[in-house]
Amino acid sequence: MYFDGSLMKTRAGVGLLFVSSLGVHMRYTVRLHFTASNNVAEYKALVNGLQVAIELGVRCLDVWGDSQLVVDQVMKESNCLDPKMEAYCKLVRRLEDKFDGLKLNHITRKQSPSGVLQ
Numbered sequence: 001m002y003f004d005g006s007l008m009k010t011r012a013g014v015g016l017l018f019v020s021s022l023g024v025h026m027r028y029t030v031r032l033h034f035t036a037s038n039n040v041a042e043y044k045a046l047v048n049g050l051q052v053a054i055e056l057g058v059r060c061l062d063v064w065g066d067s068q069l070v071v072d073q074v075m076k077e078s079n080c081l082d083p084k085m086e087a088y089c090k091l092v093r094r095l096e097d098k099f100d101g102l103k104l105n106h107i108t109r110k111q112s113p114s115g116v117l118q
Contacts (some may be wrong), residue, residue: 002113003049003065005041012036014045016052017113028052042067043088046074050095050102060101064112071106 002017012032019025030048036117046065053061071111072078073089080086080116 001049001053001061001063002107002116003042003045003063004112005036005038005043005045005067007036007038007041012041013042014041015049016045016049018049018053020054034099039067039069039082039085040088043085045091046070047088047095050092050098054095054098059099060098061103063102063104064107064110065104066107066109068106071104074104 001019002015006013006015008087010037014030014032016028016030017025026047030044032044036044042065046063049063050061069078071082073085074092079090083106096117104115
């Protein structure tokens with residue numbers, strides 16, 4: 001699963017791209033109807049993606065995102081100094097327990113597949 005949060009002048013959104021082991025692509029987009037920072041949008045993308053994967057019955061998941069902050073906080077390589085970020089991080093960790101295998105990876109924006117937010 002690839003996740004990406006996007007912050008624009010008037011709105012924020014979430015993009016998800018699931019790629020099955022057979023190469024089938026499934027795209028999801030979510031519009032956020034509240035004021036959000038870029039980091040909140042990234043966390044919302046990850047949380048929404050994990051929730052969709054759980055609903056689809058996915059048990060093992062490789063996750064790719066371009067937010068170094070989110071990846072580092074979830075992987076415990078960086079502390080959550082902001083209470084809002086800490087709350088999102090704790091939610092991700094609770095969702096992790098629903099998987100038999102979950103791996104979170106950082107990629108650069110250039111490495112992200114086109115169309116995650118389309």
